[in-house]
Amino acid sequence: MIKTKNLYFKYEEDIILKNISIEIKEGSFTAIIGANGSGKTTLAKHFNALLMPAKGEVLVGGTSTKKDELNARKKVGFVFQNFEDQLVYPVVEEDIAFGLENMELGNEEIKKSVDEILKELNITHLAKRNVNTLSMGQKQLIALAGVLAMKPKCIVFDEPTTNLDEKNKKSIMGMIRSLNKKYRMTIILITNVLNDLRYADEIVVLKNGIVIFSDKKSKLESSVLKEARLYD
Amino acid sequence: MIKRLTFGQYRCKDSFLHSLDARIKIIYVVVLGILSFGIKSKFEIVVFSLFMACIVLLSKMSFKELIKNLRPFYFVFIFLLLMYLIFSRDQIILGLRYIWRFLLLIIISMLLTYTTTIQELIAAIEKLSKPLKVFKIKPRNMAVMISVAVRFIPLMFIRFERTREAMASRLADFRKIRHIKLLVLNLLEKMLRSASNLSDAMHSRLYNEDIESRKFMKLKSCDYWSVAIIAILILIIY
Numbered sequence: 001m002i003k004t005k006n007l008y009f010k011y012e013e014d015i016i017l018k019n020i021s022i023e024i025k026e027g028s029f030t031a032i033i034g035a036n037g038s039g040k041t042t043l044a045k046h047f048n049a050l051l052m053p054a055k056g057e058v059l060v061g062g063t064s065t066k067k068d069e070l071n072a073r074k075k076v077g078f079v080f081q082n083f084e085d086q087l088v089y090p091v092v093e094e095d096i097a098f099g100l101e102n103m104e105l106g107n108e109e110i111k112k113s114v115d116e117i118l119k120e121l122n123i124t125h126l127a128k129r130n131v132n133t134l135s136m137g138q139k140q141l142i143a144l145a146g147v148l149a150m151k152p153k154c155i156v157f158d159e160p161t162t163n164l165d166e167k168n169k170k171s172i173m174g175m176i177r178s179l180n181k182k183y184r185m186t187i188i189l190i191t192n193v194l195n196d197l198r199y200a201d202e203i204v205v206l207k208n209g210i211v212i213f214s215d216k217k218s219k220l221e222s223s224v225l226k227e228a229r230l231y232d
Numbered sequence: 233m234i235k236r237l238t239f240g241q242y243r244c245k246d247s248f249l250h251s252l253d254a255r256i257k258i259i260y261v262v263v264l265g266i267l268s269f270g271i272k273s274k275f276e277i278v279v280f281s282l283f284m285a286c287i288v289l290l291s292k293m294s295f296k297e298l299i300k301n302l303r304p305f306y307f308v309f310i311f312l313l314l315m316y317l318i319f320s321r322d323q324i325i326l327g328l329r330y331i332w333r334f335l336l337l338i339i340i341s342m343l344l345t346y347t348t349t350i351q352e353l354i355a356a357i358e359k360l361s362k363p364l365k366v367f368k369i370k371p372r373n374m375a376v377m378i379s380v381a382v383r384f385i386p387l388m389f390i391r392f393e394r395t396r397e398a399m400a401s402r403l404a405d406f407r408k409i410r411h412i413k414l415l416v417l418n419l420l421e422k423m424l425r426s427a428s429n430l431s432d433a434m435h436s437r438l439y440n441e442d443i444e445s446r447k448f449m450k451l452k453s454c455d456y457w458s459v460a461i462i463a464i465l466i467l468i469i470y
């Protein structure tokens with residue numbers, strides 16, 4: 001689904017990502033784990049062409065992101081770490097429709113998709129609400145709904161459970177899992193919580209912009225996590 | 233888009249200009265600014281330019297840095313020059329003179345931000361604006377307003393960038409006016425919201441506009457020296 005080949009990236013003079021070659025398999029549940037500032041978000045932004053590698057390339061469905069941004073953006077949805085900054089319209093249902101409008105669907109179709117998603121996530125009662133008056137957990141759901149509505153093949157979740165209480169954490173993680181299991185969607189979960197690894201079947205461990213592990217979960221050893229400074 | 237936003241171009245260096253009192257420097261910017269508009273004859277312009285060259289040397293700003301800091305203004309200079317070339321070619325010498333004076337003015341204010349930290353500037357503005365109390369303008373409000381702006385503007389850019397990215401990943405196209413409008417409105421709304429959050433946070437930490445900062449500022453010998461130098465310059469020109 002997604003492949004990076006010898007990817008390098010830098011902001012100004014600081015090299016943030018070094019020689020990253022990983023593959024994210026279609027239909028897999030991949031967790032990218034690493035300490036704060038290890039470059040997880042920066043790496044994930046390459047998957048839907050928000051960032052372009054300084055060296056190397058990223059292939060989404062076999063096409064380089066440099067050649068076709070739109071392809072990458074359509075295939076890979078992104079639920080951001082700061083979901084407050086990703087709601088663009090003031091009214092919930094308008095916001096969910098934003099991506100669909102950009103896909104140039106007809107009004108009827110958009111309305112149908114939005115209603116479907118609202119029902120699926122059990123948030124029909126929020127449809128007319130102003131997004132700014134929602135709680136953190138509700139905003140998170142709207143952000144997810146906006147991405148889901150576009151029916152991408154793959155979704156990146158950037159630390160989706162920070163800011164949420166235990167109940168919402170469980171329900172979001174449950175939802176992510178069912179997207180993977182029921183709808184065969186490729187999931188990329190960015191996290192720094194070891195506990196989240198239990199849902200994943202593939203793990204990528206990042207440390208200071210270098211991949212120190214990338215394989216099936218069964219092969220992961222605790223020494224790797226120690227090296228990534230995820231616990232002491 | 234905006235990778236790194238630096239406010240002003242402060243560089244920590246050990247120079248005569250860096251050691252001057254920020255209040256004095258602000259006053260000089262005003263005085264020199266007025267002077268730069270007053271100079272007319274060739275003689276005055278040459279003297280003033282030489283003087284500016286000396287100040288630049290005193291600030292230890294390298295030629296490379298000078299050129300780099302002026303980069304945002306190149307467009308304006310070229311535009312002005314073109315205007316003169318197109319509309320009043322006979323006055324081109326006069327035009328060049330205007331542009332040169334404008335350049336000097338920019339360098340004057342640039343030197344202030346180059347040699348003074350934001351904190352020093354804010355404290356100095358607070359002290360200098362004390363006389364404004366007569367007009368019911370509170371110095372503390374001025375100072376806080378500036379420091380809030382200094383902290384906020386880069387933050388606004390970061391949030392702007394985040395929203396832009398989120399919109400792009402839902403296939404927004406920023407060649408469309410509609411999407412640009414949406415992005416800008418969104419930013420405005422966030423700005424107002426953060427401002428109101430900030431005001432709550434400030435009040436809950438007992439913000440009081442009547443208190444004056446207790447920062448103490450005292451003039452040093454180098455400050456008195458600089459006054460003498462400027463006085464001589466004014467005497468030469470007039």
Ligand SMILES: Nc1ncnc2c1ncn2[C@@H]1O[C@H](COP(=O)(O)OP(=O)(O)OP(=O)(O)O)[C@@H](O)[C@H]1O
Binds near residue numbers: 011016036040041192
């Ligand atoms: N816009 C930017 N300009 C300059 N440096 C940046 C920028 N964005 C991120 N960085 C730097 O890149 C590095 C990696 O950042 P990144 O956001 O990818 O980390 P992360 O692993 O997602 O961390 P966290 O768990 O805190 O979200 C950090 O050192 C950060 O300071």
Ligand SMILES: [Mg+2]
Binds near residue numbers: 041042081158
């Ligand atoms: Mg991150």
